[in-house]
Amino acid sequence: MSQTQxxxxxxxxxxxxxxxxxxxxxxxxxAAEQLLSExxxxxxxxxxxxxxxxxxxxxxxxxxxSKQDLxxxxxxxxxxxxxxxxxxxxxxxxxxxxxxVAWISRSIEEMGxxxxxxxxLSLLLGLELGPREPALMERLRRGRVLIHRxxxxxxxxxxxxxxxxxxxxxxxxxxxxxMAFSQGAFISGVLxxxxxxxxxxxxxxxxxxxxxxxxxxxxxTS
Amino acid sequence: MSQTQxxxxxxxxxxxxxxxxxxxxxxxxxAAEQLLSExxxxxxxxxxxxxxxxxxxxxxxxxxxSKQDLxxxxxxxxxxxxxxxxxxxxxxxxxxxxxxVAWISRSIEEMGxxxxxxxxLSLLLGLELGPREPALMERLRRGRVLIHRxxxxxxxxxxxxxxxxxxxxxxxxxxxxxMAFSQGAFISGVLxxxxxxxxxxxxxxxxxxxxxxxxxxxxxTS
DNA sequence: ACGGACCTGGAACGATCACTACAGAATCGC
DNA sequence: GCGATTCTGTAGTGATCGTTCCAGGTCCGT
Numbered sequence: 120m121s122q123t124q125x126x127x128x129x130x131x132x133x134x135x136x137x138x139x140x141x142x143x144x145x146x147x148x149x150a151a152e153q154l155l156s157e158x159x160x161x162x163x164x165x166x167x168x169x170x171x172x173x174x175x176x177x178x179x180x181x182x183x184x185s186k187q188d189l190x191x192x193x194x195x196x197x198x199x200x201x202x203x204x205x206x207x208x209x210x211x212x213x214x215x216x217x218x219x220v221a222w223i224s225r226s227i228e229e230m231g232x233x234x235x236x237x238x239x240l241s242l243l244l245g246l247e248l249g250p251r252e253p254a255l256m257e258r259l260r261r262g263r264v265l266i267h268r269x270x271x272x273x274x275x276x277x278x279x280x281x282x283x284x285x286x287x288x289x290x291x292x293x294x295x296x297x298m299a300f301s302q303g304a305f306i307s308g309v310l311x312x313x314x315x316x317x318x319x320x321x322x323x324x325x326x327x328x329x330x331x332x333x334x335x336x337x338x339x340t341s
Numbered sequence: 342m343s344q345t346q347x348x349x350x351x352x353x354x355x356x357x358x359x360x361x362x363x364x365x366x367x368x369x370x371x372a373a374e375q376l377l378s379e380x381x382x383x384x385x386x387x388x389x390x391x392x393x394x395x396x397x398x399x400x401x402x403x404x405x406x407s408k409q410d411l412x413x414x415x416x417x418x419x420x421x422x423x424x425x426x427x428x429x430x431x432x433x434x435x436x437x438x439x440x441x442v443a444w445i446s447r448s449i450e451e452m453g454x455x456x457x458x459x460x461x462l463s464l465l466l467g468l469e470l471g472p473r474e475p476a477l478m479e480r481l482r483r484g485r486v487l488i489h490r491x492x493x494x495x496x497x498x499x500x501x502x503x504x505x506x507x508x509x510x511x512x513x514x515x516x517x518x519x520m521a522f523s524q525g526a527f528i529s530g531v532l533x534x535x536x537x538x539x540x541x542x543x544x545x546x547x548x549x550x551x552x553x554x555x556x557x558x559x560x561x562t563s
Numbered sequence: 564a565c566g567g568a569c570c571t572g573g574a575a576c577g578a579t580c581a582c583t584a585c586a587g588a589a590t591c592g593c
Numbered sequence: 594g595c596g597a598t599t600c601t602g603t604a605g606t607g608a609t610c611g612t613t614c615c616a617g618g619t620c621c622g623t
Binding site: 157158159160161162239241242243245246247249251256259260263264295296298299300301302303304306307309310311314315323326327329330331334 | 379380381382383384461463464465467468469471473478481482485486517518520521522523524525526528529531532533536537545548549551552553556
C-alpha cells in the first residue's frame, strides 16, 4: 500500500500536487503520535485521530491497514527520531571519560524533555498492552534495545580507549541503570510536577553511574 | 450508598447471610484492580469487570456510582495496602543508619514485587489520564505523597538520631530519588524482562543513595 | 482524450461502550 | 407475618468503537 514514495521520486517538484498522500500520511502519524502518547492505545479512537489530522477515517485506512498497524508505524518513527537525535549528539570515541559520562547523563535527560513522545509511548503502551499485543510490544522493545545500544556503545568505547579495565557487562549494566532512572524521573515529573528538579537529573545520573562503576571496580580488584 | 458496613456491625455473625454486599463489593474491587492495572482505564470495560467478578453490571452500579468512582475506590484501597505494608516493615527509629538505608532500598523493591497493583495503577493511570481526570489524578498523587512521606520519615528520624547534619531537604530528595529509580527499574522489568536483575535493585538504590548523600555532605562542608 | 492509480468524502456495518430501568429474590426490623 | 431494605438478574438505552464499502474527484502516463 501507499507507493507515494515512488511517485515522489518520479515527480521531484510536487508543487502542491493533487491530494498529496505523503503529506496526509505524515499528518495522520503526527496526530496519532500525540494522541497515543497522551491517552494510550485504548483511549485513542480512530475518530479522534481523524479529527486531529483533519482527514476522514477512510484516509487513515487507506494509508494503514488497522489501528494496530498505524500504532506500529508511530512507534517506529518515534524510535527512529530518538535514535537519530541521540547519535547526532554523540561525542567522538576519543572524548575523555568525563565528557562521555556527562554526555550520557545529559542527553538521556534532554531526549526525555525534547522528544517526550517516545518516552510516553514506550512507557504507556508497554504497560497498557503487555503480552496481549506481542507485535507492538516487540516493536517497542526493539526501540529500547536500539537506544540502549547507543548509550552502551559510547561507554564501552571510551572506557576501553582509556585503558580502564571494564568487563563486557559493566557498560551494559550502567547504560540500563541510567535509562531506568531517567524513566522513573520522567514519570515522577508527570505525576508530581514539583517532585524532582529536572535540571538536576543529569547530576543524579552521573553521580549514580560513577558510584556503581566504582563499586564494581572495587569488587574486581578485591 | 451501600450501608453494608453498618449492617455488618449490627449482625456480627453473618453466617453466609443473604446476598452479602460487602463480599460482592470486595470482589468487584479485586477484579477492577487487576484489570485496571493490566489494561488501563480506557482498556477496562464494565463488562470485563462484571465477568471477572462474576457479578452483573447492575451490581457494580449499585456499589459504585460510575466507572470513575469505582476506579477511585480501587486506587484508594491499593494505596492503603501499600502504606500499611510499608509501615509494618519499618524499622524502629533507633535502628542504625545502615539498617535504615538497607530497609528503604529493600522495601521499595519488595513492594513493587509483592504489590504490583499500586505500582502499575499509579504509573499506568497517571500516564494515561493526565489532567483530563483531575479527581483521579489527585487520588493517585495523594497515594504517592503518602508513600514518600513514610520513606522520608524513616530517613529523617534515623539521620537525626545519629547526629548526622542533614538539612531538611536532603531526606526528602533522597526518598524521591529512590522512588523514581525503583519505578524506572520496575518498568524496565515490564518492558524488557531480561534487562535489570531485580535482585540487584536494592543494591543499586543503596549505592545511589549513599553517593548522593555523600555528594551533598561534601557540598555543605566545603 | 482516456484509462487507471491515488486519495477523499460520506454513509454505513455489527460490536461494544458506560449506564439505567425495573422486577424480583433474599433478608432485615418489627 | 409484613413492609422495608439490600442486592441480583434481565433487558435494554443512545453513543461510540474499529472497520468497510464505494462513488467520485484529482492527477498521472500514454
